[in-house]
Structures are given as C-alpha cells and as structure tokens.
Amino acid sequence: MLVSMAGKQLFFLVLTVLGVGCTAGPQPQHALLPPASPAPVAQPPALSELNQTLAAVALQAAAPVGDYRIGPEDLLQITLFNVPEGESNATPRVTEARVSQQGVITLPLLGQIPASGRTTAEMEKILKERYATYLRNPLVGVTVKEYRSQRVSVIGAVQRPGVFELTGPKTLIDLLSMAGGVSQTAGRQVHLYRQGPNGRESQIFDLYTLLRRPGADPAELAKLIVQAGDIINVPEAGMFFVDGAVKRPGSFPLNRPYTLSQALSAAGGVDFELAKTSEITVIRRQGGNEIATVSYNFDAIKAGRAPDPAIEAEDVIVVPVSGAKYFVRRFVGSLIHGVSIGSFMY
Numbered sequence: 001m002l003v004s005m006a007g008k009q010l011f012f013l014v015l016t017v018l019g020v021g022c023t024a025g026p027q028p029q030h031a032l033l034p035p036a037s038p039a040p041v042a043q044p045p046a047l048s049e050l051n052q053t054l055a056a057v058a059l060q061a062a063a064p065v066g067d068y069r070i071g072p073e074d075l076l077q078i079t080l081f082n083v084p085e086g087e088s089n090a091t092p093r094v095t096e097a098r099v100s101q102q103g104v105i106t107l108p109l110l111g112q113i114p115a116s117g118r119t120t121a122e123m124e125k126i127l128k129e130r131y132a133t134y135l136r137n138p139l140v141g142v143t144v145k146e147y148r149s150q151r152v153s154v155i156g157a158v159q160r161p162g163v164f165e166l167t168g169p170k171t172l173i174d175l176l177s178m179a180g181g182v183s184q185t186a187g188r189q190v191h192l193y194r195q196g197p198n199g200r201e202s203q204i205f206d207l208y209t210l211l212r213r214p215g216a217d218p219a220e221l222a223k224l225i226v227q228a229g230d231i232i233n234v235p236e237a238g239m240f241f242v243d244g245a246v247k248r249p250g251s252f253p254l255n256r257p258y259t260l261s262q263a264l265s266a267a268g269g270v271d272f273e274l275a276k277t278s279e280i281t282v283i284r285r286q287g288g289n290e291i292a293t294v295s296y297n298f299d300a301i302k303a304g305r306a307p308d309p310a311i312e313a314e315d316v317i318v319v320p321v322s323g324a325k326y327f328v329r330r331f332v333g334s335l336i337h338g339v340s341i342g343s344f345m346y
Helices: 002-020 045-060 119-129 173-179 206-213 218-222 260-266 299-304 323-345
Strands: 075-080 092-097 106-107 109-114 140-146 151-156 162-163 191-194 200-208 231-234 240-244 250-253 280-285 291-297 317-321
Touching: 045 206, 075 119, 092 206, 109 119, 109 317, 119 140, 140 162, 151 173, 173 191, 173 231, 191 206, 200 206, 200 317, 260 280, 260 299, 260 317
Parallel strands: 151 231, 240 317
Antiparallel strands: 075 092, 075 140, 106 109, 151 162, 191 200, 191 231, 240 250, 280 291, 280 317
C-alpha cells in the first residue's frame, strides 16, 4: 500500500511540474562585480602551450643580429696576448678595469679611455692603436667579465617578475622566457617602455602575433632587441564572469580570445540537468553606465545553426535555471528516492 500511494503522489507531482513551466525554481542574483571569493581556475591549456612556444622561439632566436654594448659598472678583462706571462716592465699581460659611471676605464700607460656604448670588438681596435705606442704589433683581447649595466625590468603577469642582467643581445621574447613565461592572468598584450631622446617611449606588441612566426629571420627578430633600462610590462587580462547553472561559476581571466561556448567550458560546462540553455544571457557594458543585455540560444549554437559570439572583458554570462528542471531535481528526485527506500522497507 505504501508503494501505491507514493506512486500516485509522484504522478500528480509530475503533472504539476509540466504545468508550472519555467516560472518555478530560484533564479540567481546577478551583479556586474565578481564574486568575493571566486572558485580557483585551472590554468587553461592554451596558456601552457603559449609558454612552450615562447621558450621554443627564444631558443631559435638565441643569436640575433647585434653585439653587446658596454656600459657603466661592467667589468672588462683586457689581455695582451704578445706580452709574456709574468713580464710587467711596461704593462701586465691581463688587466681588469671597471667602467665608471661616466663610461670610461682607466688603464696603465693609456690613462682614461671611453668605453660605454662600444662593443668589445671596437674596444679591441682602440686599445690596439693606443698600445702600439709602447708595444710592437700588440694583440689585444677584450671580454666582459661582469655585466652590471645592462638591466631590463620585467613586470606584470609573468611567472618570475624582476630585474634581469643582459649578458648579450636579447630580444623581447628572450626576456619573457627568462621571466618564466606569462602567468594565467596575463592578457595578450606586451608593453615595452624605453627612455628615448625625446623622453619616455612606449610600444605595444600582441604576444600571439609575435609567436605565430617562430621561424622569423634574425633581421626581423633584431628589431625586438631590448636595451638597457627597458621596462617590459605584461598587463593582466580583463575578466569575464559566469553565473547560474554551470558547474563552476566565478570570474575568469580573458587571457585569450573566448567565444560563448569556450567561456562556458572554462566555468566547467553547463549543468544540463538544471540549465535553460535556450536563453543564456550576456550582460555587457557599452560605455559609461549603459548596459546591454543579449540572449543567445545555446542549443542553436551547439547545433551550428547560430554563430558562437565572442566574449569581451567585463562580460557577465548568466545561464538561467529552468523551473521545470529545478522542480524535477529538487522534489520529484527526492520523492523517487523516498519511493525506493519505502519499497525496500516494505
């Protein structure tokens, strides 16, 4: 008897659900601000692939066109190869000289010599001419023993932000690789700030465009060679927000182009047992305080009957809860569970 009565109750409840439609069931409260404590977001696969490509391009461009330019605080080692070891009548065979803040070095016999801004090859030529006054056909070698002048700062959304010393010509891609690659909050832009003759200059690069050409020739990569004092900034990406009947609602970085389908996937996917997929809403600011609300039929998008729209920064995506589905899960599901237990007990 218990089973029979429960079955009748279940029958009438299902009829009630079909009559209720989509008005029953709680709808989520939406806001244009992210949740206070959004669920942690796993690093998207595209980001790890991006960093792998970044490292690969840096390796391919390991020897760009150009030579290291000596700067203040660098330590130079000067070797006179045709001076016998231990002979110091005129000058020692090996001499170290620190470049001053004024960009000069001081050597025995020769005095002060401008060094800042010159390559080691240029210094060898100058020193050979100067030593020719004291030595017959001097053979001079110049190497940089310590690099202290060529520093570049990498800030923003990278794995290891900091100040990096250049030990030779480096490109923008090299520095991003040295900083461990971009982080999961990084956007697709890279900003380069440089002190030029007319003041501070800035350049903006699209990271994805840079890495689409891993086989670029050295002359092209040389255009991206960084200079001492440069600041490389990787701004954080804008965010988009997903709320409602998804498996992991919260805020997510817009670190690559996203469509509506991809944004829902980032939120763990739609909860099809609850979602009303025919009326997914995107709330978007259009400047100032103006807000636009557009509804999309996700079923039509999945079937290829409608385009998959692009998501923009600060978009709020709302997947509404179907009243009928909510009622079936909340009440009918509980009743079915109760019927099963009652049958077992009977």
